[in-house]
Amino acid sequence: MEGENxxxxxxxxxxxxxxxxxxxxxxxxxIDDRYNTLQLIGILEDKVGTVFYAGRxxxxxxxxxxxxxxxxxxEAIRNCDYFIxxxxxxxxxxxxxxxxxxxxxxxxxxxxxxxxxxLPFLLxxxxxxxxxxxxxxxxxxxxxxxxxxxxxxxNRESSGxxxxxxxxxxx
Numbered sequence: 665m666e667g668e669n670x671x672x673x674x675x676x677x678x679x680x681x682x683x684x685x686x687x688x689x690x691x692x693x694x695i696d697d698r699y700n701t702l703q704l705i706g707i708l709e710d711k712v713g714t715v716f717y718a719g720r721x722x723x724x725x726x727x728x729x730x731x732x733x734x735x736x737x738x739e740a741i742r743n744c745d746y747f748i749x750x751x752x753x754x755x756x757x758x759x760x761x762x763x764x765x766x767x768x769x770x771x772x773x774x775x776x777x778x779x780x781x782x783l784p785f786l787l788x789x790x791x792x793x794x795x796x797x798x799x800x801x802x803x804x805x806x807x808x809x810x811x812x813x814x815x816x817x818x819n820r821e822s823s824g825x826x827x828x829x830x831x832x833x834x835x
Contacts, residue, residue: 678713678816680737680744680766681705682759684752685719694719697752700805704750707809712816716740741765746816747773750808754782763787767797772819775799776808 683701685694698719705715718737737758741747747766749759766773767790775791777783780801783791790797800811 675745676714676743677716677740678744679708679715679746679748679812680741680762680771681708681715681717681748681750682762683717683719683750684755684757684759697750701750704805704809707805708748708812711809711813716744737762738765741771742769744771746819747771748812749773749775751775751777751782753778760784760787767794770796772796772816773798774812774815776812777801778803 681701681704683697701717701719705717705720708715718733741762747763749763751757751759763773763775764786773790773796775783775787775798777799778801780788780791780799783799791799798815800808802808802811
């Protein structure tokens with residue numbers, strides 16, 4: 665797994681990474697979260713493959729064009745192998761809609777959260793009920809990247825089969 669790039673041959677993106685943009689209360693919160701998200705993306709692109717992130721070229725949330733983003737985001741979710749949601753705090757964020765869309769498309773999904781109880785009930789239920797939905801409680805970019813890389817590697821190694829059911833959230 666070390667240094668090996670596990671690139672997709674089917675979809676445009678290996679990973680769709682959802683992270684809040686407009687739901688943060690202040691511009692500085694978005695800037696800090698975006699910085700952390702870009703660090704995570706750097707690790708994932710080195711180890712896993714291509715990553716779509718709507719905030720990649722959006723240095724501040726004031727320039728977000730919702731009409732354009734909704735089409736682009738849903739297209740990217742349809743054309744990815746894996747859906748990763750970073751949910752740093754309980755909020756009303758479009759990442760929850762994106763997670764629901766990924767569920768409807770039966771995408772292998774990983775939710776990176778600080779506290780599992782921050783997720784809406786149905787997403788908590790999805791983690792317990794669906795083999796292709798996992799969650800990881802962490803505030804560490806490096807730990808999150810290792811978890812994501814391992815789970816994607818296991819999923820790809822199983823020739824398209826879902827990883828075995830986990831009844832505990834990995835910590």
